[in-house]
Amino acid sequence: MGLTLINKKKHIISLKDLSAQETMDIINRGVEYANNTVELGHQLKGQIVGIYFTKTSTRTRTSFSTAALRLGAQIIAYGPNDLQINTGESMSDTMQVMSRMLDGLVVRTAGDPAVLRAFADQNRMSVVNAMTADEHPTQALADLTTIKQHFGELSGLNIVYMGEGNNTAAALALALAKFSNIKLSFYTPKGYGIDPQTMEYAKKEAAITNTVINEFHDLKTLPDHADIIYTTRWQTTGTTKPDPNWRDTFVPFRVTKELMDKYPQTTFMHDLPAHRGDEVEASVIDGAKSIVFDQAENKAHSAKAVLEWCMR
Structure with missing residues (x-):
């Protein structure tokens, strides 16, 4: 079963934001990928995904990095001390700039989910919650x-x-x-x-x-x-x-x-x-x-x- 694709970028901040059908679409597509029934390389060709992790990760960081690459995207990885947020730049300014350069951003903060909502407060870049303190949707x-x-x-x-x-x-x-x-x-x-x-x-x-x-x-x-x-x-x-x-x-x-x-x-x-x-x-x-x-x-x-x- 394939995904119902809409030419509009979306976010996954909380599972509360997904309908049952959207959730099942993602699950079914994941099964298709797991069963090697999907040709790879064209889905995200030409796009760039940021991988921003402020906390440790083995599986989640590797999975999203390899997933983006296998789907044809390129990635930019950011560590906890790499962004100018650490020197006082506002979250709003940071995200407005990143959204004009990236097509997607995968974020792990292990902190307040409101930060992820702030990341998603723009219309150019998809944002994926790779874990906050309250929820690990992916x-x-x-x-x-x-x-x-x-x-x-x-x-x-x-x-x-x-x-x-x-x-x-x-x-x-x-x-x-x-x-x-x-x-x-x-x-x-x-x-x-x-x-x-x-x-x-x-x-x-x-x-x-x-x-x-x-x-x-x-x-x-x-x-x-x-x-x-x-x-x-x-x-x-x-x-x-x-x-x-x-x-x-x-x-x-x-x-x-x-x-x-x-x-x-x-x-x-x-x-x-x-x-x-x-x-x-x-x-x-x-x-x-x-x-x-x-x-x-x-x-x-x-x-x-x-x-x-x-x-x-």
Whole structure:
């Protein structure tokens, strides 16, 4: 299935901004790229994409860089100290200038999403959120691409998330709420849950699609069946935890072989980077039920779909 292309540049700042159809278009296109059914090189030929990351990144930065290049674009990479923002130039002036030179800009700030909204306040350059403090939308798009490729569908799945209610968890909730008959259960340590406003929004959206999203702070309500067990590292990029003993709070939410054995048919997912022995046992992430490296590879394929959707 191809994308419905409109000759207008668009932005992906939050999954709240995408309709269910737009989200599925990007996912389906990502699957096509993952399955090598698309001829590469012409989609963004002649365009230039800026890659501006103020925080560390392995997969997201590499995926968008390679995606742009494989689609025929050229890239300019900016580090955290490269722009005149650091010397006092206003964000507005910076973005107005960049929008007259670039066709697209992929940005990771791990900070306030309002900055990304400021980046998108112009009509010449597409802006993609590669992670802010509250949401990691392109991670969720890659995750759903992986799920669609692996299971053939999204509807009807039972997904269990274990660990911190971070920006990856928030994005999963916002993305999966758009699709029908899914059961998504978050198990997060007390005090480290998903932002209540984000959860409330996702639940309201899910009610429309007959999807059920819940969050629990203990493991007493684990479901009898799970198609996917998902976790992330306990220390999210760009964040710290004030409690020096926070790890003790997280230990019960570790994904162990014992937990995986409870669900013989389940699949394990992790957005990486992983810390074996913390959020997941090595035998799980390196085991036969793990698809984490397919998931990582699909970030590059999903990035192609995101850039194509935004910039064509």
